[in-house]
Amino acid sequence: xxxxxxxxxxxxxxxxxxxxxxxxxxxxxxxxxxxxxxxxxxxxxxxxxxxxxxxxxxxxxxxxxxxxxxxxxxxxxxxxxxxxxxxxxxxxxxxxxxxxxxxxxxxxxxxxxxxxxxxxxxxxxxxxxxxxxxxxxxxxxxxxxxxxxxxxxxxxxxxxxxxxxxxxxxxxxxxxxxxxxxxxxxxxxxxxxxxxxxxxxxxxxxxxxxxxxxxxxxxxxxxxxxxxxxxxxxxxxxxxxxxxxxxxxxxxxxxxxxxxxxxxxxxxxxxxxxxxxxxxxxxxxxxxxxxxxxxxxxxxxxxxxxxxxxxxxxxxxxxxxxxxxxxxxxxxxxxxxxxxxxxxxxxxxxxxxxxxxxxxxxxxxxxxxxxxxxxxxxxxxxxxxxxxxxxxxxxxxxxxxxxxxxxxxxxxxxxxxxxxxxxxxxxxxxxxxxxxxxxxxxxxxxxxxxxxxxxxxxxxxxxxxxxxxx
Numbered sequence: 001x002x003x004x005x006x007x008x009x010x011x012x013x014x015x016x017x018x019x020x021x022x023x024x025x026x027x028x029x030x031x032x033x034x035x036x037x038x039x040x041x042x043x044x045x046x047x048x049x050x051x052x053x054x055x056x057x058x059x060x061x062x063x064x065x066x067x068x069x070x071x072x073x074x075x076x077x078x079x080x081x082x083x084x085x086x087x088x089x090x091x092x093x094x095x096x097x098x099x100x101x102x103x104x105x106x107x108x109x110x111x112x113x114x115x116x117x118x119x120x121x122x123x124x125x126x127x128x129x130x131x132x133x134x135x136x137x138x139x140x141x142x143x144x145x146x147x148x149x150x151x152x153x154x155x156x157x158x159x160x161x162x163x164x165x166x167x168x169x170x171x172x173x174x175x176x177x178x179x180x181x182x183x184x185x186x187x188x189x190x191x192x193x194x195x196x197x198x199x200x201x202x203x204x205x206x207x208x209x210x211x212x213x214x215x216x217x218x219x220x221x222x223x224x225x226x227x228x229x230x231x232x233x234x235x236x237x238x239x240x241x242x243x244x245x246x247x248x249x250x251x252x253x254x255x256x257x258x259x260x261x262x263x264x265x266x267x268x269x270x271x272x273x274x275x276x277x278x279x280x281x282x283x284x285x286x287x288x289x290x291x292x293x294x295x296x297x298x299x300x301x302x303x304x305x306x307x308x309x310x311x312x313x314x315x316x317x318x319x320x321x322x323x324x325x326x327x328x329x330x331x332x333x334x335x336x337x338x339x340x341x342x343x344x345x346x347x348x349x350x351x352x353x354x355x356x357x358x359x360x361x362x363x364x365x366x367x368x369x370x371x372x373x374x375x376x377x378x379x380x381x382x383x384x385x386x387x388x389x390x391x392x393x394x395x396x397x398x399x400x401x402x403x404x405x406x407x408x409x410x411x412x413x414x415x416x417x418x419x420x421x422x423x424x425x426x427x428x429x430x431x432x433x434x435x436x437x438x439x440x441x442x443x444x445x446x447x448x449x450x451x452x453x454x455x456x457x458x459x460x461x462x463x464x465x466x467x468x469x470x
Contacts, residue, residue: 002172005262005265006263006264011327012264012277012281012324013271015270018323018327019327019328022323025328055349056350056357056390057390059349059350060394060397060398062342063231063398064396065239066235066239087175088173089174089176090120090122090172090177090258092168092169092172092177093121093179093184094124094161094182095125096161098182099134100135101182102139105123106141109145112188114191114192116142116144119144121144121145122171124164124165125147125164126159127151148167150163151167157269158270162268163267165266169261174258178190178254180253180296184253185296185297185298187295190253190295191255194210201290205287205290207255207257207260207261207282207289208289209254209255209289209290209291209292210255210293210296211233211234211296211409212296213229213233213296213297213411214229214299215297215298216300217299219303220420223413223417225307227402227413230402230413231401234404236343241291246280246282246339246340247339248273248275248344249289254278260285264285266278272316272320273314273316280321280325280344283333283339284330311351321340326340361387364383399418399421402417
């Protein structure tokens with residue numbers, strides 16, 4: 001019988017409201033700010049300006065420093081003696097209304113190089129997702145794979161990916177667990193690499209993250225998305241890991257010790273970035289995470305219509321995670337707080353504030369230039385040097401991290417991409433206008449769109465030989 005999943009502690013759930021300590025701290029902050037605005041508004045203004053300036057400059061310096069740190073974790077010694085020494089592995093794939101890519105998904109999972117008698121694959125679907133269930137029903141699943149139908153949510157429960165993952169985890173028998181998305185193409189050696197990392201690592205190593213590589217897309221948005229992923233998985237996460245700090249996990253390709261994952265309550269069904277939350281919660285319980293090299297390929301979004309909602313969800317989830325892990329109800333761990341601030345807080349702050357700050361700087365410069373050309377005596381005052389330094393530092397660190405991340409990930413990112421990157425900061429630009437900008441060749445020739453490639457491979461086709469006619 002599988003080990004049951006422990007209930008999630010309410011203090012670590014996004015469902016729980018703010019804690020009394022958070023409420024008291026917020027009230028004191030608001031009252032103190034109001035009092036300062038009344039008695040010394042200039043001091044308050046200068047103090048907030050200095051605080052934000054230092055925070056943005058620290059974010060820029062973090063990215064530049066991360067570009068100089070080691071780019072890969074040291075490969076653990078290969079301790080494989082035979083397949084019998086490998087632990088039992090559970091692969092959980094959560095998908096919803098993705099019947100078209102079932103053949104491609106099966107082919108990707110069957111490419112995993114791991115002994116079949118030590119492997120189980122759980123395809124996790126909602127019970128009312130009849131089309132995807134029918135697509136699996138038309139396929140001949142191997143003996144080590146099965147479909148898990150998640151019952152409808154009860155009263156007050158959300159229909160979310162982490163809820164489905166928790167249901168599947170309760171049925172998993174593996175010593176190690178990994179999660180994938182339906183469109184993922186994990187490197188065949190990824191499970192073995194994770195097993196070796198756990199064997200060679202310390203006893204408190206509870207999770208290893210594989211890098212995500214968006215490939216196969218085309219167009220401006222796809223290239224920018226791939227470069228941003230390269231910054232996250234090839235620049236920032238290796239830097240945090242090298243500093244011994246916890247980091248937010250990616251949404252897929254997380255490998256866990258099943259015993260630890262179940263003991264801490266697994267995924268929070270109410271957090272929309274349950275992966276980022278889980279990486280920090282592991283650290284709250286005294287565990288550490290690491291990195292492995294074999295990547296997972298996935299399809300990037302091709303337009304802002306897809307990119308923008310995803311980015312909005314990430315920001316919302318990061319804010320949820322900040323709220324959960326600043327409730328002040330758990331023992332203070334400075335590494336957790338450092339990882340929370342550097343890995344989550346600064347990313348959310350930059351995503352929310354960088355665009356309006358950059359727009360303010362550019363518009364001030366443009367208006368000043370126009371007025372100076374018209375009448376120099378009425379021109380706007382020169383922009384403070386501190387603002388110019390911050391703008392230049394932030395832009396320089398962003399460009400350098402994009403270029404370094406793209407080079408480490410092996411993707412193309414040219415001068416035109418660098419110059420056009422700020423366009424994504426303008427939410428008013430429609431998806432169609434960006435989608436048709438010139439495309440660059442992908443680093444790995446996996447086709448135009450892996451999800452559509454799966455759809456075009458009819459069940460029973462010679463490529464997969466897994467499915468019958470639906």
